[in-house]
């Protein structure tokens with residue numbers, strides 16, 4: 001998979017891509033990352049990427065030209081994916097609180113793609129012509145507003161790349177995850193079995209695998225009922 005990131009703050013990705021799973025995924029050649037500074041695609045002395053919204057209103061908007069030019073540079077003579085069509089193997093993803101909610105299902109869908117391009121918004125948002133002409137997927141990571149698209153882009157890349165073949169050490173651990181079966185995960189413990197008088201539930205030390213499985217399912221149900229009753233309804 002190839003992942004291109006268009007951003008005004010390329011330095012924010014150094015740490016994210018240089019550590020842990022993302023680093024490992026790139027080393028294993030499961031994915032190639034490229035971070036592109038949108039200011040590189042400006043032509044004025046100040047490298048201006050924002051401007052006031054037509055019609056008035058607070059804040060500044062990201063200008064269309066740097067994003068269009070960055071996309072020209074990425075795709076060259078190759079055909080860009082059709083905007084608004086969230087179906088192909090190449091996706092242009094814009095992170096915005098106004099988008100479709102990101103889920104594990106979406107992460108799985110993205111992980112089957114060959115090429116993902118992420119556009120990080122900033123300020124009050126981006127000129128709508130970028131979205132209308134270039135973007136295949138408008139994605140929100142939740143009902144709250146962040147100061148920019150970089151953090152949500154990292155969340156979407158992380159959730160997607162970890163699903164690529166060979167990235168996680170233990171493939172099975174993906175299957176048991178909360179959202180594949182509409183249950184939150186059960187609580188887990190490691191050694192020591194007694195720490196400052198805080199004891200691990202005895203069933204986990206019993207060696208009785210069917211009892212352990214039953215206990216875990218019960219705990220998962222309890223947690224889900226407490227925090228995410230909406231998931232239980234989907235089961």
Ligand code: ADE
Pocket residue numbers: 095096097121139140141142143144145146147148149152
């Ligand atoms: N940009 C700012 N807030 C966001 C959110 N909640 N999801 C995606 N992109 C965003």
